[in-house]
Amino acid sequence: MNVFDEIALALTSAFAALQQEGRLDGALTPDRFSVEPPRDASHGDIATNIAMVYARDLAPGFTSPRQFATEIVTRLGQHPLVAKVDVAGPGFINIRLQHAALAGVLRAALQQKSRFGRPPAHHQPVNVEYVSANPTGPMHVGHGRGAVFGDALAALLEFAGARVTREFYINDAGAQVDVLARSAFLRYREARGETIGAIPEGLYPGDYLKAIGAQLARDHGDALAAMPEKQWLPLVRQAAIDAMMALIRDDLAALNIRHDVFFSEASLTRNASAADQVRAAIDALQARGLIYQGTLPPPKGALPDDWEDREQTLFRSTQFGDDVDRALMKSDGSYTYFASDIAYHADKLKRGFSTMIDIWGADHGGYVKRMKAAVAALSDGKGELDIKLCQLVKLMRDGEPVKMSKRSGEFVTLREVVDEVGVDAVRFMMLFRKNDAPLDFDLAKVIEKSRENPVFYVQYAFARTQSAFRQAAQVFPDLNVAPEALAASDLDLVNHPAELELLRIMAQFPRLIDQAARAHEPHRVAFYLHDLASALHSHWTAGKDMPHLRFVNEENRQLTQSRLALVAGVAEILRTGLALLGVGAPDEMR
RNA sequence: GGCCCCGUAGCUCAGUGGAUUAGAGCAGCCGCCUUCUAAGCGGCAGGUCGCAGGUUCGAGCCCUGCCGGGGUCGCCA
Numbered sequence: 001m002n003v004f005d006e007i008a009l010a011l012t013s014a015f016a017a018l019q020q021e022g023r024l025d026g027a028l029t030p031d032r033f034s035v036e037p038p039r040d041a042s043h044g045d046i047a048t049n050i051a052m053v054y055a056r057d058l059a060p061g062f063t064s065p066r067q068f069a070t071e072i073v074t075r076l077g078q079h080p081l082v083a084k085v086d087v088a089g090p091g092f093i094n095i096r097l098q099h100a101a102l103a104g105v106l107r108a109a110l111q112q113k114s115r116f117g118r119p120p121a122h123h124q125p126v127n128v129e130y131v132s133a134n135p136t137g138p139m140h141v142g143h144g145r146g147a148v149f150g151d152a153l154a155a156l157l158e159f160a161g162a163r164v165t166r167e168f169y170i171n172d173a174g175a176q177v178d179v180l181a182r183s184a185f186l187r188y189r190e191a192r193g194e195t196i197g198a199i200p201e202g203l204y205p206g207d208y209l210k211a212i213g214a215q216l217a218r219d220h221g222d223a224l225a226a227m228p229e230k231q232w233l234p235l236v237r238q239a240a241i242d243a244m245m246a247l248i249r250d251d252l253a254a255l256n257i258r259h260d261v262f263f264s265e266a267s268l269t270r271n272a273s274a275a276d277q278v279r280a281a282i283d284a285l286q287a288r289g290l291i292y293q294g295t296l297p298p299p300k301g302a303l304p305d306d307w308e309d310r311e312q313t314l315f316r317s318t319q320f321g322d323d324v325d326r327a328l329m330k331s332d333g334s335y336t337y338f339a340s341d342i343a344y345h346a347d348k349l350k351r352g353f354s355t356m357i358d359i360w361g362a363d364h365g366g367y368v369k370r371m372k373a374a375v376a377a378l379s380d381g382k383g384e385l386d387i388k389l390c391q392l393v394k395l396m397r398d399g400e401p402v403k404m405s406k407r408s409g410e411f412v413t414l415r416e417v418v419d420e421v422g423v424d425a426v427r428f429m430m431l432f433r434k435n436d437a438p439l440d441f442d443l444a445k446v447i448e449k450s451r452e453n454p455v456f457y458v459q460y461a462f463a464r465t466q467s468a469f470r471q472a473a474q475v476f477p478d479l480n481v482a483p484e485a486l487a488a489s490d491l492d493l494v495n496h497p498a499e500l501e502l503l504r505i506m507a508q509f510p511r512l513i514d515q516a517a518r519a520h521e522p523h524r525v526a527f528y529l530h531d532l533a534s535a536l537h538s539h540w541t542a543g544k545d546m547p548h549l550r551f552v553n554e555e556n557r558q559l560t561q562s563r564l565a566l567v568a569g570v571a572e573i574l575r576t577g578l579a580l581l582g583v584g585a586p587d588e589m590r
Numbered sequence: 591g592g593c594c595c596c597g598u599a600g601c602u603c604a605g606u607g608g609a610u611u612a613g614a615g616c617a618g619c620c621g622c623c624u625u626c627u628a629a630g631c632g633g634c635a636g637g638u639c640g641c642a643g644g645u646u647c648g649a650g651c652c653c654u655g656c657c658g659g660g661g662u663c664g665c666c667a
Binding site: 031032033034036038039040043047049052055056065088089090091092094132133134171173174175176265295296297298299300306307310312314323324326327329330331332334336337341362363364365366367368369389391392432433434436437438440448449450451452453454456457460463464467468470471472474475515518519521523524527530531534537538540541542543544545547550551552588589590 | 591592593594595596602603604605606607608609610611612613614615616622623625626627628629630631632647648660661662663664665666667
């Protein structure tokens with residue numbers, strides 16, 4: 001039950017009535033107005049700007065937004081959810097809901113439980129691609145942010161009714177996995193007793209490759225050492241990639257993240273049984289006249305050392321808003337990463353995903369335009385690709401930056417952070433910031449048990465709701481607190497201003513879900529939960545000063561049950577919201 | 591130099607279908623524990639929403655330019 005949608009519906013029919021009466025341009029569609037909680041609570045529960053938005057489209061002699069608003073108000077006054085309607089300011093319509101409307105929200109929350117807030121399912125297929133790290137080492141904290149963001153976004157979209165596929169693109173085709181293979185080979189020699197000394201510049205120095213070296217030594221004995229590189233490289237490469245992917249999956253599992261599809265970049269060309277999909281994608285663009293042989297102007301900044309003016313295979317991405325056309329073939333004749341990525345997205349389109357979301361690190365921002373251009377070209381403008389960039393994570397401890405050096409191979413891994421502070425803290429903090437804003441992650445702060453730590457603050461609110469039930473069980477051992485019984489209790493008794501405030505915030509949950517899902521912004525859920533938790537804490541403390549406000553009233557069994565209904569409703573939303581973020585809702589914090 | 595992101599209270603940040611008096615936390619000051627977890631709550635103070643124009647009846651939000659910070663800049667991924 002979304003009261004905002006209900007009111008919007010009523011406004012739409014008022015709008016249509018005015019059109020029928022010829023007082024409003026009949027060609028208009030009522031899709032530009034807003035129905036939202038007013039900034040100032042004294043303005044009521046819901047405000048709309050409909051009269052102001054359409055004021056200029058009124059029939060002659062009927063032109064003032066306020067006058068228009070008055071017309072709508074008379075029609076809205078009859079609506080069963082509406083208690084009071086006012087015209088304010090330049091033509092705002094402020095609506096106060098019937099108590100029964102708010103009670104209805106609570107009842108719906110109790111009845112629908114974990115489904116409360118869900119819009120009607122639309123079953124649109126959506127592909128969310130996230131993580132997509134090079135399989136060359138353990139995940140670091142920056143990867144973790146993209147991983148958590150993607151996972152929460154996928155859950156949010158699923159909740160909002162989409163059919164979501166969670167996808168991981170394995171970058172197992174470029175030069176970097178060859179470097180990985182050479183690094184692993186070195187560890188193999190080491191494992192067989194050779195002294196390898198310092199890891200040469202350009203190879204991965206991390207200790208995590210020692211295990212692979214040892215495994216290779218066990219599996220192949222001396223055989224690899226006797227081969228020329230050309231022969232051992234593919235063997236070692238595949239073994240190393242498999243081991244790295246196992247490592248990465250493990251890191252993800254530690255964060256409760258799972259993917260439906262792991263898509264190998266190499267499979268686009270190396271899969272012997274399939275045709276070369278990259279070639280096919282380029283051909284598809286060729287058929288649209290979007291491929292040509294040409295030269296590009298040199299880049300504006302510092303010229304690369306090995307720059308040479310060269311004719312190459314280019315995609316006309318500029319026809320779709322990119323700044324320059326983009327190369328698809330390297331000078332050695334192999335495909336560029338971009339070419340593979342075009343084929344990959346062509347594959348997603350072929351699998352029926354007209355809506356795609358890619359989660360990338362902010363350092364790939366320069367790549368966005370060309371990828372969108374490619375999808376527009378491949379789908380003839382029908383495919384929709386949204387690319388969310390996650391900014392850097394700066395690890396802190398008590399306000400001091402944690403030193404990290406990737407070059408030496410000694411960097412703080414995602415796994416280390418998860419092991420230190422726990423899944424809930426990592427996930428919540430990663431989501432308690434807009435994705436395109438940099439994030440300071442303080443290892444000390446996120447495990448603090450204080451209001452300064454939002455993870456704790458929200459979980460504590462949930463724990464308090466459960467505490468109220470434990471308390472109630474002491475006082476009224478036989479009180480029926482099943483959701484159905486609570487939904488059937490007398491909700492008119494939930495009428496104190498502080499209680500109504502909680503109901504109003506609850507009523508906003510369905511709208512919040514809708515907007516967060518549309519905007520692809522799971523952080524809104526985290527902030528909403530913080531607000532709801534705040535209202536709960538506030539009301540809870542009020543019960544300390546004014547015992548008659550407590551949820552559990554020893555002298556009034558019926559009142560207690562009604563108030564427990566409120567508590568249960570809040571708890572239900574907290575639980576649902578936390579679940580969307582992948583964060584636990586503990587019954588107690590002790 | 592081009593492109594992208596960011597610039598809101600002393601600090602860290604919310605605020606996208608433009609709108610009625612711009613919000614929260616921290617830090618500062620003043621308060622609240624014999625009773626549902628004070629691991630919490632209330633109050634005070636604090637802002638030319640980077641600057642300048644523009645569109646609009648109305649701009650933190652849209653457009654242009656500038657300033658400041660970050661990212662990125664044929665074949666890396």
